[in-house]
Amino acid sequence: xxxxxxxxxxxxxxxxxxxxxxxxxxxxxxxxxxxxxxxxxxxxxxxxxxxxxxxxxxxxxxxxxxxxxxxxxxxxxxxxxxxxxxxxxxxxxxxxxxxxxxxxxxxxxxxxxxxxxxxxxxxxxxxxxxxxxxxxxxxxxxxxxxxxxxxxxxxxxxxxxxxxxxxxxxxxxxxxxxxxxxxxxxxxxxxxxxxxxxxxxxxxxxxxxxxxxxxxxxxxxxxxxxxxxxxxxx
Amino acid sequence: xxxxxxxxxxxxxxxxxxxxxxxxxxxxxxxxxxxxxxxxxxxxxxxxxxxxxxxxxxxxxxxxxxxxxxxxxxxxxxxxxxxxxxxxxxxxxxxxxxxxxxxxxxxxxxxxxxxxxxxxxxxxxxxxxxxxxxxxxxxxxxxxxxxxxxxxxxxxxxxxxxxxxxxxxxxxxxxxxxxxxxxxxxxxxxxxxxxxxxxxxxxxxxxxxxxxxxxxxxxxxxx
Amino acid sequence: xxxxxxxxxxxxxxxxxxxxxxxxxxxxxxxxxxxxxxxxxxxxxxxxxxxxxxxxxxxxxxxxxxxxxxxxxxxxxxxxxxxxxxxxxxxxxxxxxxxxxxxxxxxxxxxxxxxxxxxxxxxxxxxxxxxxxxxxxxxxxxxxxxxxxxxxxxxxxxxxxxxxxxxxxxxxxxxxxxxxxxxxxxxxxxxxxxxxxxxxxxxxxxxxxxxxxxxxxxxxxxxxxxxxxxxxxxxxxxxxxxxxxxxxxxxxxxxxxxxxxxxxxxxxxx
Numbered sequence: 001x002x003x004x005x006x007x008x009x010x011x012x013x014x015x016x017x018x019x020x021x022x023x024x025x026x027x028x029x030x031x032x033x034x035x036x037x038x039x040x041x042x043x044x045x046x047x048x049x050x051x052x053x054x055x056x057x058x059x060x061x062x063x064x065x066x067x068x069x070x071x072x073x074x075x076x077x078x079x080x081x082x083x084x085x086x087x088x089x090x091x092x093x094x095x096x097x098x099x100x101x102x103x104x105x106x107x108x109x110x111x112x113x114x115x116x117x118x119x120x121x122x123x124x125x126x127x128x129x130x131x132x133x134x135x136x137x138x139x140x141x142x143x144x145x146x147x148x149x150x151x152x153x154x155x156x157x158x159x160x161x162x163x164x165x166x167x168x169x170x171x172x173x174x175x176x177x178x179x180x181x182x183x184x185x186x187x188x189x190x191x192x193x194x195x196x197x198x199x200x201x202x203x204x205x206x207x208x209x210x211x212x213x214x215x216x217x218x219x220x221x222x223x224x225x226x227x228x229x230x231x232x233x234x
Numbered sequence: 235x236x237x238x239x240x241x242x243x244x245x246x247x248x249x250x251x252x253x254x255x256x257x258x259x260x261x262x263x264x265x266x267x268x269x270x271x272x273x274x275x276x277x278x279x280x281x282x283x284x285x286x287x288x289x290x291x292x293x294x295x296x297x298x299x300x301x302x303x304x305x306x307x308x309x310x311x312x313x314x315x316x317x318x319x320x321x322x323x324x325x326x327x328x329x330x331x332x333x334x335x336x337x338x339x340x341x342x343x344x345x346x347x348x349x350x351x352x353x354x355x356x357x358x359x360x361x362x363x364x365x366x367x368x369x370x371x372x373x374x375x376x377x378x379x380x381x382x383x384x385x386x387x388x389x390x391x392x393x394x395x396x397x398x399x400x401x402x403x404x405x406x407x408x409x410x411x412x413x414x415x416x417x418x419x420x421x422x423x424x425x426x427x428x429x430x431x432x433x434x435x436x437x438x439x440x441x442x443x444x445x446x447x448x449x450x451x452x453x454x455x456x457x
Numbered sequence: 458x459x460x461x462x463x464x465x466x467x468x469x470x471x472x473x474x475x476x477x478x479x480x481x482x483x484x485x486x487x488x489x490x491x492x493x494x495x496x497x498x499x500x501x502x503x504x505x506x507x508x509x510x511x512x513x514x515x516x517x518x519x520x521x522x523x524x525x526x527x528x529x530x531x532x533x534x535x536x537x538x539x540x541x542x543x544x545x546x547x548x549x550x551x552x553x554x555x556x557x558x559x560x561x562x563x564x565x566x567x568x569x570x571x572x573x574x575x576x577x578x579x580x581x582x583x584x585x586x587x588x589x590x591x592x593x594x595x596x597x598x599x600x601x602x603x604x605x606x607x608x609x610x611x612x613x614x615x616x617x618x619x620x621x622x623x624x625x626x627x628x629x630x631x632x633x634x635x636x637x638x639x640x641x642x643x644x645x646x647x648x649x650x651x652x653x654x655x656x657x658x659x660x661x662x663x664x665x666x667x668x669x670x671x672x673x674x675x676x677x678x679x680x681x682x683x684x685x686x687x688x689x690x691x692x693x694x695x696x697x698x699x700x701x702x703x704x705x706x707x708x709x710x711x712x713x714x715x716x717x718x719x720x721x722x723x724x725x726x727x
Contacts, residue, residue: 048355051359053355053358053359069360069361070361073359073360074359076355076356076359080352080353080355080356082370082374083374083375083376083456084456092360092370093360096360096361096362096366097360097361124455124456140360309527309528309529310527310528310529310686310688311526311527311528311529315528318688320529321483321512321514321529402512402514402515403514403515404512404513404514405496405497405513407510407512417492419633419634419637420488420492420630420631420632420633420634420637421492421633421652421655421656421657422633422636422637422640422655422656422657422658422659423657423658424657424658
């Protein structure tokens with residue numbers, strides 16, 4: 001078990017600006033965590049710091065066990081697919097994690113099936129629609145059965161129909177026991193998918209609360225303003 | 235008079251040799267240069283910028299200088315004389331490979347580096363790093379790399395300086411299109427030289443057209 | 458992609474293997490000899506008789522001798538006697554033997570600015586050209602022809618290194634390119650008869666001076682010394698030289714004509 005994840009005094013600066021400013025949080029197994037905030041609040045950077053794609057300028061990101069790559073996966077806002085079939089993309093991820101042999105193709109098909117893409121397994125991934133590609137990204141991430149699934153604004157570029165499909169898949173993964181850590185600026189999405197909310201404002205954690213407590217009445221002023229829709233782009 | 239030339243089997247033997255030499259050189263250079271270019275695009279190390287500048291500059295290596303260098307290496311009086319490669323088609327392939335390698339490497343480096351921005355995060359998220367990542371990107375952008383290969387082929391089939399020096403323009407053995415054109419020009423037979431030049435251009439054009447069609451067909455299949 | 462690579466590899470192997478299996482010698486000779494077409498006429502007879510392929514690398518005389526010094530050729534076949542004798546004396550060649558001669562001619566523009574046309578006196582012609590500062594194209598490339606030209610200037614009492622002006626153009630290249638330049642510039646040039654007879658870009662150039670004994674151009678053949686370069690194919694090289702000097706070889710040389718005119722005059726043993 002690589003969870004809980006302990007983030008202590010985490011800071012990230014670029015171009016002289018502090019994008020993440022002394023964030024200290026613990027991510028526990030179980031409830032799905034939504035990182036909520038306005039554009040520019042630092043959500044994407046925080047996700048990347050936790051996933052290990054960025055090195056902090058100060059502070060620590062500590063997993064509870066030596067984290068093997070495949071135990072945490074990430075889905076990005078824009079899916080990046082290799083120029084090969086949908087199935088081959090999932091197989092690529094499995095092989096990158098060291099899985100080889102007859103089982104991989106079956107495991108990959110299973111993942112495609114989970115997200116409803118089994119019928120396009122042989123189609124070139126790049127000709128799929130935006131929503132389908134994002135579902136494929138989910139299949140690829142989930143095929144490894146990671147303990148933690150990071151999602152960085154996964155539906156920001158999708159239409160409502162595709163968004164609904166993605167949310168259905170995420171809910172299914174959550175139900176299956178995968179820890180969901182997802183960033184979004186959509187209040188509705190946070191309410192639909194989240195169990196707890198971490199509200200980020202200008203690189204700092206302004207508030208953290210269970211969804212039932214956060215949405216009717218946020219405790220912090222910044223969160224309240226955001227929920228009311230008054231917060232300007234940070 | 236020129237019709238007689240086109241019917242002469244020796245002309246087509248010369249064309250065949252030209253293609254064999256240049257295509258071999260491009261194939262060999264591609265095998266070495268593409269992974270090399272991809273590696274430079276993806277890796278970070280001290281002196282990387284300087285290396286890129288030098289690699290780009292080597293695209294302009296004068297063929298006659300390369301020819302001279304390889305000649306000195308392969309001459310009996312030189313370090314690799316024992317191999318007895320001088321004045322053979324093999325020597326011409328070696329010289330053209332050296333000439334074409336930097337072109338393919340530099341263009342590959344640029345293409346991979348441009349694509350790397352798109353692939354970097356996703357590949358690292360999947361735990362793919364270093365060589366594996368470079369080769370994955372290389373394979374993914376393979377259709378756009380065709381241009382680099384064609385640039386190399388253009389350079390190889392057009393040059394005369396290197397093959398003249400290391401090949402010796404021996405009749406029936408190392409005489410290729412460009413050295414034949416040079417020979418006929420120096421003999422004053424300008425119409426023949428020009429005719430041969432047209433043949434050379436037509437052959438290279440046909441190769442480019444074929445490559446383009448293959449690329450289009452493959453792209454349609456793979457997206 | 459993989460299929461294409463396999464095809465190329467096969468092509469490579471086939472063309473190179475074919476060459477590798479051949480018994481052959483490498484002969485360093487001069488561009489003027491090759492461009493005269495002599496080898497195309499001569500070599501098939503030798504090859505069908507002995508099965509030895511003769512690969513001729515045509516360079517300037519100086520470069521051909523350098524090739525011999527480096528051991529990159531088995532036989533050297535050039536036309537600059539003093540240089541050939543030095544080559545042997547320095548130990549790079551076994552023995553120099555005369556094979557044939559042709560002659561040089563002076564070509565020049567039809568307008569003949571130096572007034573030398575029709576003469577049989579080459580030294581007088583050179584002096585007149587120098588005085589008139591008429592345009593002259595020289596090879597300037599260490600070749601046998603260039604060497605002969607320099608000797609003629611010397612014999613005519615002209616210090617060409619000192620006296621050359623804009624009228625004297627050194628092209629640094631072979632006979633053909635030099636004639637191209639002469640044709641384009643309407644200049645005089647010293648050329649071997651063989652190259653002239655096959656030269657197609659004459660423009661306004663015509664023969665100005667010929668027949669002077671000083672224009673006699675002797676060819677010599679030398680086996681590169683196996684003592685200095687053990688890999689030299691001495692038996693096959695010797696076979697080629699012996700054939701050139703034999704009745705059969707000498708007759709073949711005499712039989713070579715362009716437009717009915719004989720180019721080379723065999724004189725082995727003289």
